[in-house]
Amino acid sequence: MPAEKSRKKLTLIDKSISYTLMILLAIFFLFPLIYMISTSLNPDELDILKRMGSIKAFIPSPASLKNYSDVFARMPFGRFIFNSVLIVSLTVLAGLLVNSMMAFGLARFTFKGRGLLVSIIVALMIIPFETIAVPLLLMTNKFGWLDSYHVQIIPFIANPFYIFLFYQFFISFPKALEEAALIDGASWFKIYWKIALPLSKPILASVAILHFLMQWGFFLWPLMVTRGPEYRPLPVAMQVFFGQYPRDWGDIMAFATMMTAPVLILFVVLQGQYVKSVSQTGIK
Amino acid sequence: MRKLYPYLLLIPTFVIIIMFIYYPAGSALKLSLYKTSPFGNRTIYVGLRNFRQLFEDPEYLYAVRFTLIYVSVSVAITIFMSFIIAYMLTRGVPGTRIYRTFLFAPYAVSPAIAGTLWTFLLNPVVGHVNYFFAKLFGIQVAWLTSKPYAFYALIFATVWKMLPFDMIFYIASIQDVSLDIIEASTLDGANTMTRVWRIIFPLVSPITFYLVIMNIVTTMFSSFAIVDVMTSGGPGGYTTNMIYKLYLDAFTFQKRGPAAAESMIMFAIMLVVTIIYFSFAERKVHYQ
Numbered sequence: 209m210p211a212e213k214s215r216k217k218l219t220l221i222d223k224s225i226s227y228t229l230m231i232l233l234a235i236f237f238l239f240p241l242i243y244m245i246s247t248s249l250n251p252d253e254l255d256i257l258k259r260m261g262s263i264k265a266f267i268p269s270p271a272s273l274k275n276y277s278d279v280f281a282r283m284p285f286g287r288f289i290f291n292s293v294l295i296v297s298l299t300v301l302a303g304l305l306v307n308s309m310m311a312f313g314l315a316r317f318t319f320k321g322r323g324l325l326v327s328i329i330v331a332l333m334i335i336p337f338e339t340i341a342v343p344l345l346l347m348t349n350k351f352g353w354l355d356s357y358h359v360q361i362i363p364f365i366a367n368p369f370y371i372f373l374f375y376q377f378f379i380s381f382p383k384a385l386e387e388a389a390l391i392d393g394a395s396w397f398k399i400y401w402k403i404a405l406p407l408s409k410p411i412l413a414s415v416a417i418l419h420f421l422m423q424w425g426f427f428l429w430p431l432m433v434t435r436g437p438e439y440r441p442l443p444v445a446m447q448v449f450f451g452q453y454p455r456d457w458g459d460i461m462a463f464a465t466m467m468t469a470p471v472l473i474l475f476v477v478l479q480g481q482y483v484k485s486v487s488q489t490g491i492k
Numbered sequence: 493m494r495k496l497y498p499y500l501l502l503i504p505t506f507v508i509i510i511m512f513i514y515y516p517a518g519s520a521l522k523l524s525l526y527k528t529s530p531f532g533n534r535t536i537y538v539g540l541r542n543f544r545q546l547f548e549d550p551e552y553l554y555a556v557r558f559t560l561i562y563v564s565v566s567v568a569i570t571i572f573m574s575f576i577i578a579y580m581l582t583r584g585v586p587g588t589r590i591y592r593t594f595l596f597a598p599y600a601v602s603p604a605i606a607g608t609l610w611t612f613l614l615n616p617v618v619g620h621v622n623y624f625f626a627k628l629f630g631i632q633v634a635w636l637t638s639k640p641y642a643f644y645a646l647i648f649a650t651v652w653k654m655l656p657f658d659m660i661f662y663i664a665s666i667q668d669v670s671l672d673i674i675e676a677s678t679l680d681g682a683n684t685m686t687r688v689w690r691i692i693f694p695l696v697s698p699i700t701f702y703l704v705i706m707n708i709v710t711t712m713f714s715s716f717a718i719v720d721v722m723t724s725g726g727p728g729g730y731t732t733n734m735i736y737k738l739y740l741d742a743f744t745f746q747k748r749g750p751a752a753a754e755s756m757i758m759f760a761i762m763l764v765v766t767i768i769y770f771s772f773a774e775r776k777v778h779y780q
Contacts, residue, residue, distance in 0.1 A: 222684070226580045230591060233577060237595050237652065240609040243620070260620060306505040313501035325502070329509075330770065334762045335517055336713040338735055339755035342742050343519035344512065363512035366505045396497050425602025427717055428739075443604050457612065464605045471600045476593055482660070 242266055244468070248275050248461035256457050275462035282459065283448055284437050289466075292441040295360045296423040302365045303419050304412060310366075311374030312400045316386060326375070333368045338428065345432055359433050360441070364423065370415045377411040378404060413481035417474075424471055442467050517759070523752035542753035551729065552754075555737040559712065562643070562733055566650045567707040571700060574655050578662030579688055592663065599656040603714060607721030610649040611636065614722075642723045642731050649718050654710055658703045665699040666692060705769050712758070734758060 246266050250256050251274035259265040279285050314326055344363060353359040386399050394402070405412070427443040434440045446467070449460045524542055526535040546552045581592060598606065613620050614635035626632055635645045669692055693700075716735045719725060725732035725740065732740070734754065742751035 222583060226583055229577070229580055234591070234594060237598055237656070239620075240606075240613060240652070241597055241601070243613065244609055260615070260623070265620065306508065309501050310505035313498050317498035317501075319498045325506075331763065331766060332514065332517070333766055334709055335513055336709075336735070336758065336762070338713060338716060338738055338742075339758055340513065340516035340520055342748060342751065343516035343523065346519075347516065362508070366508035366512070368509060368513070371505070396501070400501070421600065421602070425604060425717070427604055432743075443602060446604065446608075460608065464608060468601055468605060471602075472597060475596065475600045479593060479596065 239266070241468075244461050244464055247457060248465045249273070250458055251275060253454075253456060253458055275458040276466070278456070278459050279462050279466070283445060285445075285463075285466075287437055288440060288442050288445040291357075291439060292424065295357060295441055296420060298357075299361050299364050299423050300416055300419045302361070303367065303370065304416060306366050307370040307415070308374045308378075308405065308408065308412070309400065311371045312378050312404055314371075315375050315378035316381075316404075329368045329371055329375075333372050335368070341428060341432065348433065354433050355435050355439055356433075357439055360426075360430055360439070364426075367419070370419060373415055374408075374411060377408060381407070410481050413478045417478055417482055420474070421471070520752045520755045523748055524756045527749045538749070542749045543757075546750060546753055546757070551732075552737065554729070555732050555734050558731065559733040559735075562646065562650075562715070562731075563708055563711045566647050566654070566711050567704060569647065570651050570654050570658055570707055571703060573651070574658035574703075575662050575693065575696075575700070576688075577655075578659050578666055579692065581659075581663055582666045592660075596656045596660060598653055599660075601653070603653065603717035604721055606649055606653045607718045610645065610652070611722050614645050614648075636723050637727050639727065639730055642727060645722060646715075646718065646731055649722060650711060650715065653718070654707060658707065661699055661703055662696065665696045669695050701769070701772055705765060708765060709762070712761070 243265060246268040247256055249268035249271040250259070251270075251272040256265075314322065314329070348354065348359050348363070381404070385403065389399050389403060425443055426441070430441050430444045431447075434444065437445070446460070446463055449455060449463065525537060525539060527538045527542070528535050577595075601609075614622070616622055616632065616634040616637075619635070621635065622632055633641050635641045673691065673695070712733075713735055715733060716739060719731060719733060719736045720739075723731045725736045735758070738751055738754045738758070741747045741754060
């Protein structure tokens with residue numbers, strides 16, 4: 209009986225500690241974002257600076273969309289959004305297809321050189337972009353690809369790390385799965401497309417998120433290969449605001465909000481699948 | 493035809509990888525053994541001289557040391573904090589589900605924007621952080637332009653950005669730890685601290701290992717944008733880490749040879765990290 213009592217008391221203390229900690233953490237994690245949004249709604253630059261030292265900075269009043277229209281007036285913002293969405297979605301979609309296809313081939317077939325191929329992919333799984341940027345620039349320049357969409361898409365479709373994630377997932381499928389289908393006369397591509405992919409939603413979502421985030425924030429490469437606004441994506445466009453003094457923080461925050469909002473929405477939508485994939489990919 | 497089939501699935505992807513990842517990596521290796529002459533575009537084979545020079549360059553050695561400190565401090569803080577938070581969030585306190593979604597938000601913010609936000613909040617004259625610091629401790633700090641505060645500021649922004657990722661993984665794996673084990677340990681009279689660190693933390697060690705590796709990769713490489721936006725490697729090279737130094741050498745100073753040698757050193761480090769990861773993962777399979 210006393211043990212029972214102390215356990216109950218503990219959980220109550222536990223709970224209140226949990227809640228206090230959660231609130232403190234929420235402040236730490238969310239205040240930069242709340243701040244970003246509320247500042248973006250404040251049309252008065254001087255007022256933004258005045259409010260910075262106080263709690264008032266978090267309350268957007270008087271709220272106006274002036275900064276947002278300023279962003280559109282100062283630059284071809286629509287164009288940048290279009291560029292970013294086009295480049296990122298094509299890269300991610302093509303990436304999901306080719307990376308999962310190769311992983312499927314590696315995981316479900318026995319053929320000459322398979323072991324070697326898997327070890328190459330795995331050993332060179334992480335090649336950071338910055339280390340190959342210069343040779344890649346020289347090469348794409350030779351192709352005459354500079355200042356285009358495809359120079360920002362094609363080199364980033366295939367990725368050994370994503371192949372590895374898919375590979376780990378596909379290799380855990382039971383053999384019986386495709387044997388039954390093969391007896392039914394289904395082709396390999398059909399098995400991949402009709403059976404493997406529909407079972408892979410969690411891993412597809414998870415790779416899509418990783419790939420999307422990487423491409424959406426990609427800065428160095430677009431800066432190197434684009435000259436004018438025609439093919440520029442959002443992260444490079446943001447630089448415009450930092451080149452001029454005094455910096456217009458309202459505009460910067462409006463830009464940052466518009467660049468972050470779509471990702472956050474996508475995230476909330478895919479989050480469930482993402483968490484599921486964590487416990488399914490074998491990296492437990 | 494049947495025999496050719498696997499190759500049809502593999503070849504398109506493999507060609508792209510070779511062309512746009514392995515081939516440039518190979519060129520970087522070649523470049524690291526050459527020196528570009530100051531005039532014209534003649535290249536001279538110099539063997540390992542680029543590497544030797546790097547290891548004699550105090551600036552590079554400083555960048556290596558700084559990277560080591562920056563990576564270990566930010567990874568240690570992130571792992572420790574994310575585990576604790578994940579544990580709290582799996583206690584079944586109501587409201588944690590929606591809360592989890594909120595906490596995940598910084599992960600979705602791109603590094604350049606994260607850097608911008610913190611630059612603004614850490615502004616020495618009007619920034620919020622200083623306002624609170626002045627209120628609480630009576631000090632006013634030039635966060636981004638003075639030693640050692642520029643380092644703290646970087647750690648701050650890095651942890652903020654990286655922690656949500658680790659937290660999600662910990663939540664998923666703590667939820668997988670069977671309730672029986674936790675119940676049993678409670679009956680044994682283990683207190684909360686013992687339960688958490690002696691029982692649950694070891695049970696999720698595979699995920700910890702995975703996260704440590706992922707965090708090392710993030711802090712080694714993706715830290716570029718945060719460093720660039722917040723401190724630009726300053727004050728006076730104080731926060732220049734390996735990736736930022738590589739960027740400066742390759743693009744600002746156009747030192748192609750040394751920059752390629754720096755790339756090779758980073759490859760080598762990553763290769764070692766990958767090998768360690770897989771030898772650990774293998775052992776885990778035997779263990780089960």
